[in-house]
Amino acid sequence: MKCDVAIIGGGPAGSTVGALLKRYEPSIDVAIIEREHFPREHVGESHLPAISQILDEIGVWDKVEAANFPVKIGGTYRWGATDELWDLSFIPGQTFMDVPRPGKYEGQRRQTAFQVDRSVYDKVLLDHARGLGCNVNEGVKVTIVETDGDRVTGLKLSSLESEIEARYYVDCSGDAGILRRAFDIGVESPTALRNIAIWDYWQDAEWAITLGTGGTLIQIMSLGWGWLWFIPISPTRTSVGFVLPASYYKATGKSKEAIYSEAIKAEPLISKLLSHARPEGVIQATKDWNFVADRLCGDNWFLAGDSCGFADPILSAGMTLAHTSGRKVAYIILDLLRGNHDPEWLKSEYTSGHRAQIKHHMQFADFWYSSNGRFTDLKEYCSEIAETAGLTLDADSAFRWLATGGFALEAPGVARALSYSVSGIKYVTQQLSGSDWDWQVAKTNLWLLKLSDATEENFAVFEAGCISKLKCYRRGDKILPVTGVYQRVLESLKKDVDAILVINSCLEVMTTQDGYSSAVAMTLIGETIEALIAEGWVKAKVNSQRPMVPMA
C-alpha cells in the first residue's frame, strides 16, 4: 500500500490531520490506520472553545452539533481559597441564549464548546475524514515501524498482510506514541504532579437530564484528598471521575472502587446529582500522564496529539492540544508538498511552539494544585509542587509567573494563553490565591517599549490552509508578533510613551480601520498592554504629572 501521508491512530488528532489534508488538497492520498473498530470508548470529554473553530474549519461542526452533545459554556469550581462555588464562563458577562438545536456555528455558539461522549464524537470525526476521501482502515494495528536514520521507510500492519509506505508519517496514536518510541525520543516531565484518575459513566444523573440540552457548566469539586469531575456527555450519560496523587492512593491501601465511591459520597453536590443515577459499573483508571517529548518531528515524520505530550486533566486541555497540533501538522505537510517554505524552519516553528504550549499548561496545572487551600490532606503534596515550580501564591505574582509562558502563541494578534484571555487568567489567579490583583495598565501611565535585546525574526501563522511568515520580535522563547492588536499597540508605543496618548491612537486605528467597537477595542488594548508588561516587553512607570488611564 502506498500513499502520500500515513496517519497512525484515528482519534481526534488523526482525524484532524486527515480531514484538513483532504479539505485543502483533495488529490493527496491519505491513509489512516486505527487499531480499534469505532465506536470505542475513550476518556477526555470536556472541550474548550478553540476546538469549535477547528471543527468548523474541517466542515464537521454541523455533524457534531447534530449528535446533541451538551453545550459547554464553562465550569463551576469548588477550588482555591474558599469553599464557595465559582464559575469560569466562556461568555463572561452574558447570559447564554438557549437557541433550538441543532444550531449553527454563529453568534454565542462561536464562544462555546461541547462535552462529548468520545465513543460517538471520535466516530463522527473519523467518518467525516473518510467522507472527505481518507482511506480509513479500522481494526488494523501498526506493529512495526521501519526506519533508516531519521526517516520512516514503512509501517508493518497487523491485518492487511502488507506494509504501508508513504512520503510523510504522522503519529496520532495517543499515549501509545508509536513513532516517538520507535525513534526512542526522550521525554521530560517538568512538574511534580503524579496523579491517578479513576472514573465510571452514569446513566440518568439529575443534571444530565434537566440541563442536558441547554448551556452546561461542568462541575469540578475538590475534596481534601483529590478532586471530582462531573461532565454530562449526552442527555442521559454523565462522566464522573476522581483524581488524586498516585502516592496518596497507594498509601491508603484501598481499591480504586472503594476510593471512587468514598469520594462521591464525600461531595454533597455531586452525590445529590447522582442520587437517582445508575453507574455503568466499568471502573477505569490511569496514572502519570504529564510529559512532553523532546522532539516533535524528524526527517519525514511528525507527532501530533497526546503522542507529543500531555498536561493534567484539571485544565480540560488535552483535546484542544490534540486538535490544534493535528491542524498545524496538516498545514506543515501541505506546505512541504507545495514547497513553499524552508522545511527546517517549519519543523522548528512547530516543535518550539507546541512544546512551549504543553509546558505552559503543565505550569498552569502546577498552579491549580499548589494553590488549592481545600486540599487539607494534601498540604505536603501541594507545597512540594509549589517548591518545584518556584511558586509564590498571591494573584499578581501568579499572573506574572504564568505570563512567563507567553501570551502570543495561541491566536496570532490577540493576547491569549492556556485558552483564556488575559482577563480570564487574572480571574483564575484571583480565585485560586484568594487575593486581589491589580491591572498594571490601570496603575501606571508611562509605558516604555523595550526591544533593544530582542531579535527581529519571522514566525509562522497557520490560516485558511496556508502558512505565512509574519514579523515578530523574539527574546529567548518569547515572541512579540507584529500583527493584529499587537501590531496596533506596537505602532502606538513606538510613537508615544504616555498612556493616554498610546490608548487614544490605538483606539482611533482599531475603530476606524479594523472595525472594532470602542468597548471591544479598549478591552483588547488593555489586555495586550497588560500582557506586554507582564512579559517584560514594556516597562511601566508612573508620571505623577499625568492622568491614569480609566480602565474598566
Ligand SMILES: Cc1cc2nc3c(=O)[nH]c(=O)nc-3n(C[C@H](O)[C@H](O)[C@H](O)COP(=O)(O)OP(=O)(O)OC[C@H]3O[C@@H](n4cnc5c(N)ncnc54)[C@H](O)[C@@H]3O)c2cc1C
Ligand atoms: C483522566 C483523563 C481525563 C481527561 N479529561 C480530558 C478532558 O476533560 N478534556 C480534554 O480535552 N482532554 C482530556 N483528557 C485528554 C484527552 O483524552 C486526550 O488529550 C485526547 O484523547 C488525545 O487525542 P489523540 O487523538 O492524541 O489520542 P487518542 O484519542 O488516544 O487516539 C489515539 C488512537 O490511536 C490508536 N492507536 C494506538 N496505537 C495504535 C497502533 N499501534 N496502530 C493503530 N492505531 C493505534 C488508538 O486506538 C486510538 O484510537 C483526559 C485524559 C485523561 C487521562
